[in-house]
Structure formats: C-alpha cells, structure tokens
Amino acid sequence: MHVLNVDGIKKHFRSDMSLAKREVLRGVTFHAREGEVLGFLGPNGAGKTTTIKVILGLIRAHAGSVAIFDRPPGDRRSMARVGYLPEMPYFYPHLSLTEFLEFCGRMSGVGRSDLPGRIDRIAEMVDLTPHRSKRLKSFSKGMLQRAGLAQAILHDPDLLILDEPFSGLDPVGRKMVRDILVDLKKRGKTIFFSSHILSDMETLCDRVCIIRDGVIAKSVVLDDLLKMGEGTVEVAARGWRPEMMQGIREYVESVRTTGEDAFLVVREQRFVRPVIERLFGGGAEVLAVVNRHRTLENLFLREIGRPDARTAKEKKEEKLVFTGF
Ligand SMILES: Nc1ncnc2c1ncn2[C@@H]1O[C@H](COP(=O)(O)OP(=O)(O)OP(=O)(O)O)[C@@H](O)[C@H]1O
Ligand SMILES: [Mg+2]
Incomplete structure (x- = not known):
C-alpha cells in the first residue's frame, strides 16, 4: 500500500x-x-x-x-x-x-x-x-x-x-x-x-x-x-615492480605506487584473476582485493551533473587562469 x-x-x-x-x-x-x-x-x-x-x-x-x-x-x-x-x-x-x-x-x-x-x-x-x-x-x-x-x-x-x-x-x-x-x-x-x-x-x-x-x-x-558496482576492483599488492605490468596493461585502469606497495584499479571483475596471477607469478604479495561499489555520493554527483558539468571549454579556460599565475 x-x-x-x-x-x-x-x-x-x-x-x-x-x-x-x-x-x-x-x-x-x-x-x-x-x-x-x-x-x-x-x-x-x-x-x-x-x-x-x-x-x-x-x-x-x-x-x-x-x-x-x-x-x-x-x-x-x-x-x-x-x-x-x-x-x-x-x-x-x-x-x-x-x-x-x-x-x-x-x-x-x-x-x-x-x-x-x-x-x-x-x-x-x-x-x-x-x-x-x-x-x-x-x-x-x-x-x-x-x-x-x-x-x-x-x-x-x-x-x-x-x-x-x-x-x-x-x-x-x-x-x-x-x-x-x-x-x-x-x-x-x-x-x-x-x-x-x-x-x-x-x-x-x-x-x-x-x-x-x-x-x-x-x-x-x-x-x-x-549491488550495482562501478565495475572496477582495487587490488593492493606488496613487492610490486613496474615490469609486472607486462601482459596485464589493458586490464588495469591505473596504478599508484608507494615504495614497493602498489594500488591497482582493475577495469572489470573478469580481469582480476589474470592480474592476481601476474602479481603472484612475479613474486608479489596480494594484500587486499576490494570491489568498488557505487556510492550514493557518486550517483548523486552524476545525477546533478557535478563535478563534470563543466564543458571542455570551461575546463580549458580554468586551466589557462591557473597557468596565468
Ligand atoms: N515563496 C517563494 N517565493 C518565491 N520563490 C520561492 C518560494 N519558495 C521557494 N522558492 C524558490 O523555489 C526554489 C526551490 O526552493 P526549495 O526551498 O523548495 O528548495 P530546497 O530543495 O528545499 O533547497 P534547500 O536544500 O536549500 O533547502 C528555490 O529557487 C527558491 O528560491
Ligand atoms: Mg529545503
């Protein structure tokens, strides 16, 4: 009712x-x-x-x-x-x-x-x-x-x-x-x-x-x-070396490193296994695998058109203003 x-x-x-x-x-x-x-x-x-x-x-x-x-x-x-x-x-x-x-x-x-x-x-x-x-x-x-x-x-x-x-x-x-x-x-x-x-x-x-x-x-x-998920999965690894990217480059959206620790954002769930196998194969340790679910905040920002509401022209202008300093 x-x-x-x-x-x-x-x-x-x-x-x-x-x-x-x-x-x-x-x-x-x-x-x-x-x-x-x-x-x-x-x-x-x-x-x-x-x-x-x-x-x-x-x-x-x-x-x-x-x-x-x-x-x-x-x-x-x-x-x-x-x-x-x-x-x-x-x-x-x-x-x-x-x-x-x-x-x-x-x-x-x-x-x-x-x-x-x-x-x-x-x-x-x-x-x-x-x-x-x-x-x-x-x-x-x-x-x-x-x-x-x-x-x-x-x-x-x-x-x-x-x-x-x-x-x-x-x-x-x-x-x-x-x-x-x-x-x-x-x-x-x-x-x-x-x-x-x-x-x-x-x-x-x-x-x-x-x-x-x-x-x-x-x-x-x-x-x-x-349940929706953003589609991405975060993998934290220790013992990371840049050459480990070979063979998994297209599966990984971004990598952030601090010393020998790396934080990889894997594009889709189905790419997690080959990425982890590559890390293990290279002798790295996997510390965490986290599914990035969609939060109300990113849904809200998407629905109200922020923060990406600025047009490419506006973004360019903003950049120019900062370069001017
Ligand atoms: N009595 C009124 N006369 C003229 N405009 C009004 C009047 N009441 C509300 N508005 C306008 O209607 C729009 C919606 O106002 P409303 O108070 O419903 O927003 P809101 O979603 O509750 O915002 P907030 O999150 O700030 O509380 C605003 O632009 C407001 O200026
Ligand atoms: Mg109100």
Missing part, C-alpha cells in the same frame, strides 16, 4: 518585481510504501521544501495531485497520522519544553491522561529531560532541532515527513536522530525525509529519490545501489 502518493505536481512562484512565473516544481512524481524509509535528496533550491509543503497542504500546487493515506492533503483524519518537522520550525520562545510539548500534544489530539507519560518518554528519547523546564529561547540550534523532532513524533504518527532532520546537530545528536528513525522504522512507520548528509541517507533509507530542478531525476533502491 502507498502511504504517500505524489503525482505530477507543478508549482510556480511569481517574482515580487515582475509578473514572470518561475516554475519550481515541474511535475514531481513519487510514492512511499508503508513501512518504507524514503530519502529525498537534491541540491539547494531543487524543490524539496516546496514539495514537502505541497504534500502537507501548506501551499497549493498548480497541477498534479497528492494523497496521504488515500486522502487529499489537509484531510483531518489522515493528517492526524502524520508527524512533520519543518525545515525552519517556529518555536514559541517563552514556553518551556514541557509547555511546548503539552501544547503540541493537545493540538495533535493526544489524550489528556496519556500526555504526561508520552512527554516523559519523548523528552528522554531526544535527550532533553534535564532541559524540560527551560524556556525554548535559551535552547541551542541542535536542542531546538531535537525539540522539533520530539513534537513530530509525540502523537505516534504512522507517517513522518521530516525536512532536514539532521540539520544543526552535532555527531552525537545525529546518531541519536538516526537511532530514533531506525526504531520508528522497526515499528513499521513510514518515513520520508530530506537531507544533504549522504552517509545518513545510505544507512537509513530503503530508497532515495533524487530531485533536480523540480523533477525527480532518479529513484534508487539502496540495496540495488550497493
């Missing part, structure tokens, strides 16, 4: 100065299955926050449709099952954390008798128990981010929509948020979150949608990504 369906949404903004339209979402389509952790990845300005706002019914799309639990955005019953962490949450500065969570709990329909126990548990989860009576205006950025996450999960929603949940957190805070998300996933919750931190996406997500210039450029299942 699809918990979230986003189908061909388009959104434009008009600039303040002219009536010209700027199309920010140009037909965004994706879905999230029940129990799935779906990452939303894209460069700054790609349209992630705008998409999330459309999904939640905070702004209206000009075309396309959204369904959350098969209902349109803003539907009261389905929205009660959604937890949302905005990119830039607003906090009432004079409230203490407890007062803030009491307010959020009442707004999201948590029963009066349930609320104190839940606040205790959630404050503990986000490691803010010692700060519960402090006013939010005295909180640091990372503490506010954790308070934001606390309000998003307080009513035990089935779908979490988190816009940059790792932003402003130190490594301990990041691990804590990661652990919370892993725990929620184990409990069958569906999580849709945007982030720039690719390693967090890699460890958490079942699938990642890459958005570029207002369209989904790619949707990738993380398990498939790890």
Whole structure:
C-alpha cells in the first residue's frame, strides 16, 4: 500500500518585481510504501521544501495531485497520522519544553491522561529531560532541532515527513536522530525525509529519490545501489615492480605506487584473476582485493551533473587562469 502518493505536481512562484512565473516544481512524481524509509535528496533550491509543503497542504500546487493515506492533503483524519518537522520550525520562545510539548500534544489530539507519560518518554528519547523546564529561547540550534523532532513524533504518527532532520546537530545528536528513525522504522512507520548528509541517507533509507530542478531525476533502491558496482576492483599488492605490468596493461585502469606497495584499479571483475596471477607469478604479495561499489555520493554527483558539468571549454579556460599565475 502507498502511504504517500505524489503525482505530477507543478508549482510556480511569481517574482515580487515582475509578473514572470518561475516554475519550481515541474511535475514531481513519487510514492512511499508503508513501512518504507524514503530519502529525498537534491541540491539547494531543487524543490524539496516546496514539495514537502505541497504534500502537507501548506501551499497549493498548480497541477498534479497528492494523497496521504488515500486522502487529499489537509484531510483531518489522515493528517492526524502524520508527524512533520519543518525545515525552519517556529518555536514559541517563552514556553518551556514541557509547555511546548503539552501544547503540541493537545493540538495533535493526544489524550489528556496519556500526555504526561508520552512527554516523559519523548523528552528522554531526544535527550532533553534535564532541559524540560527551560524556556525554548535559551535552547541551542541542535536542542531546538531535537525539540522539533520530539513534537513530530509525540502523537505516534504512522507517517513522518521530516525536512532536514539532521540539520544543526552535532555527531552525537545525529546518531541519536538516526537511532530514533531506525526504531520508528522497526515499528513499521513510514518515513520520508530530506537531507544533504549522504552517509545518513545510505544507512537509513530503503530508497532515495533524487530531485533536480523540480523533477525527480532518479529513484534508487539502496540495496540495488550497493549491488550495482562501478565495475572496477582495487587490488593492493606488496613487492610490486613496474615490469609486472607486462601482459596485464589493458586490464588495469591505473596504478599508484608507494615504495614497493602498489594500488591497482582493475577495469572489470573478469580481469582480476589474470592480474592476481601476474602479481603472484612475479613474486608479489596480494594484500587486499576490494570491489568498488557505487556510492550514493557518486550517483548523486552524476545525477546533478557535478563535478563534470563543466564543458571542455570551461575546463580549458580554468586551466589557462591557473597557468596565468
Ligand atoms: N515563496 C517563494 N517565493 C518565491 N520563490 C520561492 C518560494 N519558495 C521557494 N522558492 C524558490 O523555489 C526554489 C526551490 O526552493 P526549495 O526551498 O523548495 O528548495 P530546497 O530543495 O528545499 O533547497 P534547500 O536544500 O536549500 O533547502 C528555490 O529557487 C527558491 O528560491
Ligand atoms: Mg529545503
């Protein structure tokens, strides 16, 4: 079952100065299955926050449709099952954390008798128990981010929509948020979150949608990504001598040497055996053979057209600038 369906949404903004339209979402389509952790990845300005706002019914799309639990955005019953962490949450500065969570709990329909126990548990989860009576205006950025996450999960929603949940957190805070998300996933919750931190996406997500210039450029299942491979294999050897290249030259993409150690990048898996046989035959020792799988980072850079987006002319010009020094 699809918990979230986003189908061909388009959104434009008009600039303040002219009536010209700027199309920010140009037909965004994706879905999230029940129990799935779906990452939303894209460069700054790609349209992630705008998409999330459309999904939640905070702004209206000009075309396309959204369904959350098969209902349109803003539907009261389905929205009660959604937890949302905005990119830039607003906090009432004079409230203490407890007062803030009491307010959020009442707004999201948590029963009066349930609320104190839940606040205790959630404050503990986000490691803010010692700060519960402090006013939010005295909180640091990372503490506010954790308070934001606390309000998003307080009513035990089935779908979490988190816009940059790792932003402003130190490594301990990041691990804590990661652990919370892993725990929620184990409990069958569906999580849709945007982030720039690719390693967090890699460890958490079942699938990642890459958005570029207002369209989904790619949707990738993380398990498939790890299986895909770049095609190359790295071989580390000790006792390397340059003459060992004879007979294997066409199998090897590059060789890096430090003293008698060499690091060979073998073009394809099927060339690994002859390369290793050659190394052994020459009296070298093989220290490691590593399959270079494709990472989310190189896929992301490829999809958004960096770092090779510069044309040959641009690269040449760049070189000329440096030669000029
Ligand atoms: N209310 C608005 N009025 C005019 N332009 C807007 C408005 N909101 C967003 N935009 C523009 O839409 C584009 C997409 O913005 P959005 O905030 O969705 O990007 P994002 O992918 O979330 O980026 P980031 O990674 O920086 O958070 C940007 O160019 C932004 O300037
Ligand atoms: Mg954003």
